[in-house]
Amino acid sequence: MSERRPAASPSDGVVLLHGISRTARSFRRMELALDDAGFATLNLDYDSRRKPLDALAEDIHPALDRFAHSLDGAVHFVCHSMGGLLARVYLAQHRPARLGRVVMLGTPNGGSEIADRLKNLAAYRAFFGPAGQQLVTRRDAATSALLPAIDYPTGVIAGNRSIYPITSIGLPRPHDGRVSVANTRLDGMADHIVIRTSHPWLVRNRDAIAQTIAFLHDGQFAKTR
Known part of the structure; x- marks a missing residue:
């Protein structure tokens, strides 16, 4: 965990939540x-x-709650992959008083078709654990209850390139090698954009970073030609 503040403390802060196994x-x-x-x-x-x-x-609540209370302004969330689902669960349970905006990068809001295929394999279950079972497209009632409809400004960034030629076979196109663009979409989202990159590189892609900052500032992604 790292917490950083510029010399002149800003009013707003951003919580970053990485994806599964990252x-x-x-x-x-x-x-x-x-x-x-x-x-x-x-x-x-x-x-x-x-x-x-x-x-x-x-688990993340104590540190996040301290951070939110230390800010003079809003607390925003920027999340990669399963981190976006974790943010949705967290905000349903512990919504900060001054919640700002949420950006999700490659989050399987509609579930992951790859998780559907692999969920019963022992190796998948051992490596990805309990949360890996919650990434499927057909969620059980308990998991669905953890992910109620959103009522906060959310922007979703999807990728449309893959570096996984074998494991992404059968994913509905376009996709980022892990999640189809269609399944990144979320009812009630404020904006959605597709970036020419793959799932693991969404967090490092220059355009994705610039669009994330644009949404945090303006509540919408910057228009591209």
Whole structure:
């Protein structure tokens, strides 16, 4: 976990939530760009492969609550992949009083077709743990209850390139190698954009970073030609 503040403390802050099997280091380039844009940042590590989403939400709450209360302004969220689902669960349970905007990058809001195919394999279950079982497209009632309809401004960034020629076979096109563009969409979202990059590189892609900052500032993505 890293928490950064510019010399002149800004009023708004951003919580970064990485994806499953990743770490806060994956968000390092995004974190530095947000710092340069004038936001305080909290880049959280969490044990993504060991617990289900509701337990992970409780794990991140103490640090996130302290961060939110330290700000004079709003707390925003920037999330990669499953981190977006974790943010949705967290905000349903512990919504900050001054919630700002949420950006999701490659989040399987409609579930992951790859998780559908692999969920019963012992190796998948052992590696991705309980949360990996919650990434499927057909969610059980308990998981669906954790993810109610959103009522906060959310922008979704999807990728449309793959670096996984084998495991992405059968994914509905376009996709980023892990999640179809269609399944990144979320009812009630404020904006949606597709970037020419793959799932793991969404957090490092220059355009994705610029669009993330644009949405945090303006509530919409910058228009591209």
